[in-house]
Amino acid sequence: MSESVRAMRRETTANLESAVHSNRALSRAGLLERLFTLAFSGLVYPQIWEDPIVDMAALEIGPDDHIVAIASGSCNVLSYLTANPASISAVDLNAAHVALGRLKLCAAQHLPDHAAFFAFFGRAASRANVAAYDQDIQPHLDSLSRAYWNARGVSGRRRIDGFSGNFYRRGLLGRFIGAGHLLARLYGCDPRAMLQADSLTAQRSLYDRHLAPVLDKGFVRWLIRQPASLYGLGIPPAQYSALSNDLPGGIAAVLRQRLERLACGFDIKTNYFAWQAFGRRYDQAPDASLPPYLQRDNFAAIRDRSDRVTYRQQSMTAFLETKPARSLDCYVLLDAQDWMTDAQLTALWTEITRTAKPGARVIFRTAADERCLPGRVPAPILNAWTYDEERSRSLGARDRSSIYGAFHLYTLATVA
Template sequence: MKAPRNRAVRSAVHRHDHLSKQGLLERAFTFAFRGLVYAQIWEDPAVDLEALAVTPDCHIVQIASGGCNVLSYLTANPRAITAVDLNTAHIALNKLKLIAARELPDYAAFHRFFARANSKDNIAAYKRYVRPHLDEPTRRYWEGRDMIGRPRIGGFAKGVYKRGLLGNFIGAAHFIAKLNGVDPKVMLAANSMQEQREIFDREIAPVFDKGFIKWLTDQPASLFGLGIPPSQYEALAGDNKMAVVLRERLEKLACDFDLKDNYFAMQAFGRGYGDSPSASLPPYLQEANYADIVARVDRVEVRHANFVEYLREMPDASLDRYVLLDAQDWMTDEILTNLWAEITRTAKPDARVLFRTAGVETILPGRVPEAILARWTYRAEDSLDYTKRDRSSIYGGVHLYVLGDAA
C-alpha cells in the first residue's frame, strides 16, 4: 500500500507512542498485514444475504477482503457492488476471481481453481484464460513472489488456502496442537453432531488448558494471523483469559453446526474445502450459482481505496447497503464518526449497514454522536439471531442497522 492510503491504515491501528509496548505491537501488526491476509473471507454470506435483504436495485458497498462474499452477493442479483480495500493483495485476489469467473471455460475449471486450489492445471488455465485479461498491477502481483520467494500464482497449484496470514496461522495452530498430541483433522472423522461434540470435548478442548497455550494466547501478537490488531485483541478478550475465549469460539465452530454444512469448519480443521461432490462451499463456488455469477460479474467494481474516501465521492442518498466486516473494531472515535457521517449522508431510505465485532455488543453507542446514530435503528433481536447462526463462529457479534426503521 502506498501513501496516503497507508496512513489511513496506520491512523486506525496506531493509537500509542511508537516506542511503547502497545505502539510496537501496533506497528508489528501493520507490517504483518501488508501482504495476503485472507485467501478466504471469514464472514458467513448466508447470514449476510439474509440480513442485507438485497433487491435488484441495490448498490452494495463493502470491504473486499478475500472476495468470497463479493462474488457470493451476486447471487442476490444486486444492481452493483463496489468492493474497496487498502490491502493490495486483497485487491489482486478480488480481480483474479472476477476475471477467472468471466474467462475460465466452464464450472469445472472454476471449481478446480478456487475450490480445490491445488492443481498444476490451474497454472495452465491461468496462463491461457486469465492472464491475458488482467490489468498490469494484478498480473505483476500474481507473477511476483511472496515473502519467502514462492511464486504467488503457484499457490493455486499447492493449496492457496494454506497461504496468507490466516492460512499460516491455521497451519501453526495445527503444528502446536500436534505437539500437544492432537491432530485437529480428527474433527473431520465425526459422522454426526453428537460425535463432533464428543471429539471436541475429548481431543480439542483440553489443549486450551495447557500452560504454554495459555501463555501464548496471552500475547497479542499471537493472534495477528487472525487479522486481529492489539485494540481488537482487547475487545475480544474482554474480562476473560484469551485461551478461554478462543476455546469458546472454536467450540461453536466445531459443535454448533453440522460439519457437512460448514465450510468454515472444513477450512479450520482440514485446511481446505471438502473433497466430496456434496462438500459445503461458499455460494459463489456452488455449481447451481455459477451461471448467475458469470452473467453478473461485470457489476462488480474493485477499488484500492479507503471506505470513507470512496463515500466522499458519492452523491447524497445514492447507496443502499454497506458491509464493514470487523473494520470498526480498529477505529478511533473520530474515524468512526467520520465513517458514519458519510454513511448517513450517502444512504438511501431503508439502507442497511452490516458489521461484525470481536466483542459481543455493538460498539457504536457513546462513540458515534447521537445526532447521527438516532437516524438509524439497531435491529438488536435480529442481530443476536445472526450472531448465533454465523457459521464462521469467530466473532462475538453480527450487527444490523437500518436507516429510519422502527421495526
C-alpha cells in the same frame, strides 16, 4: 519485485498506518500496532471469515441495490452476486485482497466452465491452475493485479503458483491455522479428526479429545495472552483488548468459546468454515458445503453478473466521500470498526448517513459481544438509524464461522 508491486505494498502500509496507529511509536501499544501493520501488509485472508448467507439474509438485497463492501478474501463479494444486486463496490486497504478479488472476477469471466473455476478456487492445489491462469486469465487481468500475481518471491516462484499447492495454506491466516495444527500435533491431538464426525455427538467427542486439551496447556495459555500471537487471525491490538474483556476468563475463555462453537455448534457437513479450520481445505464431496460463489448452480449467475463488481484500494470512508448523497443501499463493514477511534467512527458514519438512501442497511460484526457505536458516534448521526437487536442476535447465531462476538444490523430510519 516490480515497482508497481512495491507501490501497491507502500499504499497498503500507508492505509494500515492511518487505520491502526493511534499510539506513540515508542510506547508498548504503539509498538504492537506497528508489528500488526507489518504482519498485515501482505495477503491475510485467502478466504473470508464472515458467513455470506447470514449477510444476504440481513441485507435483503434487491435488484436495484448498490452494495458497498469491504472485500477481504472476496468470498462475500462474489457470493452477493447470487442475490442479483445492481452493483457492488468492493474496497479494501490491502492491495493483496484487491488483487485476489480481481483474480476471482477475471477467472469467472474467462475460465471455460465451473469445473475449471472450482479447480482453481475450490481445490486450489493443481499445476493445471497455473496453466489456466497463463492461458485464460492473465491476458485479461488488469496490469496491477497481473503484476501482483506474477511477482516472484525469494524462492523464484510466482505468487500465482500458490494455487498449485493449496492456496488456502497461504496468507497470514493460512499460516496461523497451520501453526495451530502443528501445535496440536505436538500435544498428541489432530484437528483433522473433526472431519470424521458423522453427528453432532461425534463432533463433541472429537472436540473434547483433539481440540479442548490443547487450550489447557500452559504454553498455549501463555501464548494466547500475547497480543501478537493472534495477528494471524487479523486481530489488531485494539480488538484484542475488547476480546480480553468479553468474558470473565479473559482471552483464553473467549477463544475456547469460539472454537467450541465452530467445532460443535453446527453439523460439520454443512459448515465449510469448519472444514477450512480443521482440514485446511474445502470438502470435495458432491454435496459439500461451499461458499455460494463456488457452488455449481450459481456459476452462470456469477459469470453473467461479474461486470457489476468494481474494486478500489482505499478505506470505506475515503470511498464514500466520492459518492453522491442518497446513492447507496447496503453497507458491509466486516469487523473494521473494532479497529477505529471515535473520530474515525464518526467520520465513517457521517459518510454512511450522507450517502444512504432511505431504508438503507448496514451490517457489521464485532469481536466482542458489544455494540461499539453508542457513546462513540454522535447521537444526531446514530439516531437516524434503527438498531434491530432481536434480528441481529438471531442472525449472529446462524453465522457458521463462529469467530465473532456479535452481528449487527442497522437500518436508516429517517432521511438525514
